[in-house]
Amino acid sequence: MGLPKFQYVAPHNIAKAISLQKRSGKFLAGGTDLLVAMKARIACPDPLIDLNLISGLKGVGWDKKKRLRVGALTTLTQVKENSIIQKHFPVLSQTVPLVSTPQLRNMGTVGGNLCLDTRCYYYNQVVFLKKRWEPCFKIGGKTCHVVRGGDSCYAVYSGDLALPLIALGAKVKVIGAHAAREIGLQRFFTGSGIRPNILKFNEILSEILIPPPPEHSGFSYQKLRLRDTIDFPLLGVSVFLNLEERNGRCKDICLVLGAIGPSPLIVEEATQLIRGNELTPKLIEEVSRIAWKAAHPVANTASSPGYRKEMVRVLTRNAIEEALNRIKNADA
């Protein structure tokens, strides 16, 4: 099917874009998620406001607070190729190639990746087949086909980049009709499968602000997928690790799980458990077990939830080990 009918506008600045927006409309960035959803009649926005002519949403550079500012419209390919990011945030340049395909990375943007709609076996279904079922929560109905008797939507947030960005302590800037605000990326996500992020219809995610990582820190992003390209993650695990210089004990850690629920999940217990301690194999096992316990994937992809849960343990261990190795290699 082609695209549904809609009014198209392409303003040159953010204020204009916001003033033109209506409740029925949507903002268009790379279009790799939205246009697909429109063709499948999952979304029929009107108007469609193209942000691509707004230069204020582009560019990568340091801001006054010495944070890296990444314009939301920066494409994934630009993130990967950016020399500042390669030097200071290698985890980002290493994560980008794990997203989708080169063609989609050339179009897809960082902001769009963070604003990715949640996905589900039933929701992202051929229209004709979807019509066979009662409407689910995500399309305004009163049921969930994945968790029978469930009282909410379990659609999965499948973005890759959000995980390392949360681990890095990134914030996002949201601009609305009357004000702009900065919030921690984790709080950008609502935890609802129906509306995965906090953006109101006339708000724009304008930029991502990333503090430089402290010394003796390392990151990792582990992605579980069945093919070496295209696939959304069946599970994502990202770890930020910061060690004391003197004794190698853990100063700080952030463990984030993705693709197992409607928003990325920070495993807080892991932080409590690890902080101030030496990362022994036993402790890593213990953290992995806690992550495993925290994850509750459901049957909304073609892969079994039981397997995805088991892999939380494996990927968490691998992520911590990789982050540790990176610190060691950098120090060496």
Place this chain on the structure above:
Amino acid sequence: MKEGYVNIGKRLPRIDGIVKATGEAKFAGDLSLPGMLHGKILRSPHPHARVLCIHTDKAKRLSGVRAVVTGKETVGFKAGGISTVGDEPYLALDKVRFIGDGVAAVAAIDEETAEEALDLIEVEYEELPALLDPVAAMNEDAPLIHDHAPQNISFKTDLSYGDVDKAFEECDYVRQDRFETPPIRHGFIEPHAALASWDHSRRLTFWGSKQSPYFTYRNMSKALNVPLSRIRVVQPYIGGGFGGKNEMFNVDFCAALLSQKTGRPVKIVVSQGEVLFAYRQRHPAIIDLKTGLKKDGTLHALEAHIIADGGAYLSIGALSLYLMCVFFCIPYRLPNMRAKGYRVYTNTQPSCAMRGHGVPQSRFAAEVQLDIAAKEMGLDPIDIRLKNALKPGETTPNGFKITSCGLEESITESKRIIARWIDERPKESDPKKKSGIGVGCYGYVCGPRMAGHNTAGAVIKVHEDGGISLFTGSTDAGQGSDTILSQIAAEVLGVRLEDVRYGMVDSDMTPVDTGTFGSRVTFITGNAVRVAAEDVRNQLSEVAASALEANPGDIVFKDRKVYVIGSPDRSMPFSKLVKIAQYSGTGKTILGRGYWAPEGLEVPNFETGRGNMSGAYSFGTQVAEVEVDTDTGMIKVTRMAMIHDCGQPINEMLVEGQLEGSAIGGLGHALAEEIIRKEGQTMNPSFLEYRIPTSLDACQMEIHHTETYDEVGPFGAKESGEGIQVAVVPAIVNAIYNAIGVPFKRIPVTPDVVFNALKGIGQKEV
């Protein structure tokens, strides 16, 4: 291999490569005609239901709608694959039998209007119990999907050779296992598409994505009740078929019927989603297999009981089931064999032919069981294959006559390859990763003999500049046959590949053809082309003989020239010869004609199964190396080797492409692909969730040709690229067995399955 060829055996780029790579090639969906309407098909939302009433008034009243048709507007023809008794109407007559079955069709001024009109058609259904499991469908008291088929058995076959019961008693080792294979996709990228134009001379012109256009030619005539010669089927470029585009489908019929109703051309292009939930699949099979061996590893007896899920309609399933059963007789010597097969109707998508046609399922079972047997008996899996390999000159108990056969050579070569691979392994490796190597062997047909039309024809026209126009009834669905057939014509006429223009199928002009399936094009059509080219050569030899004052038998055609044998200076350019032929005297129209089919073949009775069904058989051995991540259960196929006997390769580059593509297809079948259904509904009708391997999932591949030359095949050639898929799945599964000690009896072997198996073993050890 024979030397001295100019075009044969060379690495020549395919003739359609540039137009396909640049996007210039036009596929059915790209075509349009003035005044053309767009059609859409309304499909059943129920797996099994009686159609009580269809209200089309509202849809017909929608502005822009030109026609709405249902089964009532048809003559009630039912398609039946190769069977004379049909069971599949193109639009539902009384019942719908799977989710996606065609119910009505609309033609409108654009796609959106047609889509909107579908929503306005109201269908009253009486839902019937859905049969989704073939075993349950065979119960005595199960409801019937088709009234004519008790126990929902659409076809059965019962083959028996030798004294099987006695043979099992004579065996030193017997084992029995159950193997299961999933429903999978053909995976072609171009969806089904059709453009039909009915004109006032009461003729239909049809352009469609059909790998075997003459199936559609014949069925269209019956389904529209129009004389055959008034149906013209024209072939555009085809974006893959793999067996899934042989038959005529509702998309083809509805475009034609709607054009007939409206007097306007009608195009229907189905979405990839529709292809994946409403069209064909490979037969899923449950195979109970018992094999008996003597203690030295000699295969002595085999017994198989197969239940194949045929889905809602017969399609070409009788042949599928027959091949699944009879191919236990090949590629190993097996004196005593019994195979009982049931093809069962269920309320799911119909199953049909797919690359390897029925054989991948049974060969997977047989080859994996052979490895389990070898391990338990303490024998080498390669030696056991070598010991039992068929040799040239043997006849199998069901009557397959083995002529050229490079199987022994391929198995022996596989042994050398395995030794080298083991030698090349890194000395240090990750303890979490386990590697293994496995093999599988195959034998395959080069055009199976079936009842009815079984020949191919070719026509060659020669232009006075020396160019050649070649026409056959065979299609190139992507396998490269346009290039291969052109090479054959060029070789016979002593011209170059670029001098030949290959004309695609047009049923008004090209010779009637059985179809592009069963690996028959190179072998059978290739011979027809050879004969047609020889006919041209004979006609031109007469002219050359008179011009060069020699005997016609002494004229040599080479390097775009003709000369008298032994006197290369008594020569003239090929183009000049054609001019002389056409200009002098009354003038000769040089038109070559050829037709060919293997001689002495028997039409096998699919229920009892005796008879030599192919003019030659291809053979080969597939080797696969895997690496299993014991943490995640992820399997990586690290490399594969294909040692195959396709006789003389006509074009090595195309043979390699065929083998590599086929092996990667087999890789997907072994490790990832499966149609997932819930209550009869396909849950993964997209290539995002139905995971065919991508180029990044491919591995390093080695290809070795055996030294064989088939006396019947054109220039010694046999089948290539279809047979190999039969052996890929067991080679990979056996490699996993070799790596972690678990023989998987159900495919696909996905990471969760491996993970659970590894966990199970861990527990046992404790």
